[in-house]
Amino acid sequence: MPDSVELVKFIASFAIIVVILYVIYYYVQNFTTKLSPKGKNIHIIESRMIGKNRFLLLVEVKDKTLLISSDETGTKVLQEWESQKSS
DSSP, X not given: OHHHHHHHHHHHXXXXXXXXXXXXXXXXXXXXXXXXXXXXSEEEXXXXXXXXXXXXXXXXXXXXXEEEEEETTEEEEEEEEEOOOOO
8 A cells, every 4th residue: 555655646746847847848938939039130041160169150131141250259240242132
């Protein structure tokens, strides 16, 4: 009899932990979505790692396309074009 009581306690504890983890997961997913909403004016078209902590980014901002380099020292705009939106 004591074994079955211990088993029930274990299963109940395990179920409570699973529910708590699910609730935390749900709130983290919704909270991070609200903190970083999808932008309407900035789109990363492509990003490429070119070395350790060095990246090239092709970014569209409103009506411009920018080629940006990013490394430990900062970011720099390398090239800028007017975007050509297809109708």
